[in-house]
Amino acid sequence: MSLGPSLACIGLMGKYDNPLHIAIFEPHSAVESAHLEFSFLLNASLDIFELRASDRNRVDQDLGMLQAIDERLSTWGWQTGTGTKFAVIVDMWGKQGRPSTGSAIKGEDLKPVFKALQTAYIRLLQNPFYTPDDHTPMAAVRSRGSAGEIKSKKFIAEVKRIGDVWTPGLEKF
Template identity: 55%
Template sequence: MSSRVPSIACIGVIGRHNNPLHISLFPPEERAPLEFQFLLSSCLDIFEARLPHKTVDQDFGLLQAVDERLAMYGWLTNTGVKFVVVVDMEGRPANPLDTKSSTAVGLRDADLKPV
């Protein structure tokens, strides 16, 4: 069995009025764009729910673990623009350099605490 390392599946930039400004898929030919647009839209409520509890730090960390494979992380700028990164935990096949330097990777228990 070949080992795999997590990789970025999607990066989304969402405007202050929850309009998508930019969506990049990695690699672009293997992903369904509509699926990731839906995932990015689904995390907007999480930003709104956590916003009253945020003070200075606008790193929202793990927004949601979609399933065993995909996890979404978010950041909010001072202008209200949201950055969302979708990480594919199964990712890409590991090359020899990755296996030498990597440790166990996955979601930590602290990442899964409810809001």
């Protein structure tokens, strides 16, 4: 069991701010209302994504820490050139669910996570059977429903693996 910070949630949002995938990790995944709570936190970070991405001096895709939610949780962001957003919510208490001493997160700690997520997403887009247009708000209008989340078992498993194994200082996945 991890004794330091861990990932509580990974969110992938489309360029129209539509949710594409949300993964929640232990111990939060055991809470019945976790999906709703983390969906709210991810949605709340979208305005910060917009502000940071509009900064004309920013060349890097890494948007750093978007917001500290409380002493336990913080949201970090990464945006692709096409406007797809990756958000990671870090739990400073980790999987043990209690504060750990001497823990601090730096932006460099999360770059491997974002690069691994981007690689997984690129592999998903390279799949000839995946149609990204099925996951846009316009697709929801055409189908008279909501825009669908990513259903690829391979992609979902890779996101879960990334969230389960990350620890600060991990350089590669």
